[in-house]
Amino acid sequence: MDYKTLKLSKDGMPTWDAMLPIVLKTAAGQKEWTRKEIETASADALGLPEDLRQKKYKNSLGNVIENRVDFALSDLSIVGAISRVRRGVYQITDVGKKLLETPDNINVDYLHSLPKYQEHQAELNTRNQRQDIAEDAGDEKEADDDVAEQIFEKVSAYNNKVGSELLDRIQSGSPTFFENLVVQLLISMGYQGPNGTAQVTQATNDGGIDGIINQDPLGTRTIYLQAKRYKKDNVVQRPQIQQFAGAIHSHNGVFITTSSFSAGATEEAKKSAIVLIDGIRLTELMLKYHVGIQTKRKYELVEIDEDFFEE
Template identity: 50%
Template sequence: MDYQQLKLGKHGLPTWDALAPIVLKLAEQQTEWHGRALNAAVADDLNLPAILRQLTYPNQQNIIEDRAGWAVSELTTAGLLRRTRRGFYGATDLGRQVLHGLNQLVDRNVIHQQPKYSQHQQDLQERQTRNQISPAPELEVDETENTISLDQLTQQVKGYNAEVATDLLQRIRESAPEFFENLVVDLLSAMGYKGPNGSAWVTQLSNDGGIDGVINQDALGTSTVYVQAKRYEAENTVQRPAIDSFYGALSRNHADRGVFITTSSFSKKAVETAKGFSIVLVDGIQLTELMLQYHVGVQVKRQFEVFEIDQDFFED
């Protein structure tokens, strides 16, 4: 591969979308690739001069491998690659079709036109609207004080976390139903519903009676929360009959409280019905917001402390 024939960006290296067809070409040659190995293989395929192949950012991250990683991430979001297991990727049938069935290059436009990518962007926009997150501008330094606005910094952090939560929701939608049921029970336990002496479990799939999870809030089980978990694609909106069915399951268990959690959303009729039955509804966006808040399925990447002068200290 002559890298100079590709679209080049900063540092004279190919852009991430110029690397996308190479990623797909290599990905389909094996059942799965470890992400770092795939990034390195893409970089090696370019036959770059040593000085460009070894070029790094100030943090020592290899630049061309980092761009290959961006291509892997975008292709995965678009459904052209899939995560086969932790840290590993493989080509999807859609990815192979796009690679071999188009008379145009697999570039940024082709990737961003894929339905899964469009849904990802819709989820992100809805999340930003709910949380009143403005599109994060580039951080600007106040030349008069040589400072960065805390409001700017806050918006940057919120925007980053919104991206993480949106990616998290896509991963959950790709998971097995039983994984999702365990996840929601873990989340509600982390939120404190289990209490210090309570218990929580996922019901048997073959005989759950419309109940996916049970949380006893005390040792004797005198206060119990029943859970329904539906792992749906975004377009599969939960309708009123599903709420009616869950209410019937609660009634059979003589329960007065239930939580219905989905990775999609709820119709207006479903929301109205749930209010009448005292059923708490949690949609996909709220689910992942709660996961970030209670550190379920995520870990803190970095923490910052922001200081200001203690005026009282100097006035005493």
């Protein structure tokens, strides 16, 4: 394929959305791919010249074609055309193979109209609304808008996309992984204290206690945890909160799920003084306390030091 026949950006590079059919067709070429392999193979499929293969962003912190393949890979993963089978390894799915039968549909408009993408976008909108981020935070804004506010909104919108991906990754993990995650999160939030202990409990008929945090050496301040790794449509109901409340006997409790809570569950939790953390709130906390993520880049926004210029 001649890359010049595709939609190109000003620098002569295929745009990320033009990479969608290329990446999907490449993924069909073998059973499994590492991210690096699919980036290289996609560039090979385009016949991309060396100068464009090596092109980096102005800040020199990323390769352009690799980044655009990654964006395409992300959208294809959201709609279920490509799946992550284990760490850093991807493969085409039956959904992806079906899409290849109608190549004209492998475009942004069609993919973004699919139910899975619509569900993903609805979740992002909820995250942005919780933080009062404008829906067009990823778009260009008026020149006279406050620059610091623009930066904050764009970074927050980007991180919310990471939060959505985090939730998907958690839901694809094991229940044991999730139980360890929620204990680690509360430790990172400081609930263990300087001399306390934290542990994941063994599977028993304990009413669903999955973790215990003793905030002091004697265990006089204890937090009991329940962790439910549910699909998004499996809403936690009132009886599950009642069962947990009965198990912890008026002690402090935190109920964490990857899904959400019914109105009855929320009402019951208030009566029992149990803190509820749903899937979106869970990943918001993970972003805030840096659990399961790492910093990609840092930028400095500077201003004049007025004290320096005082005479």
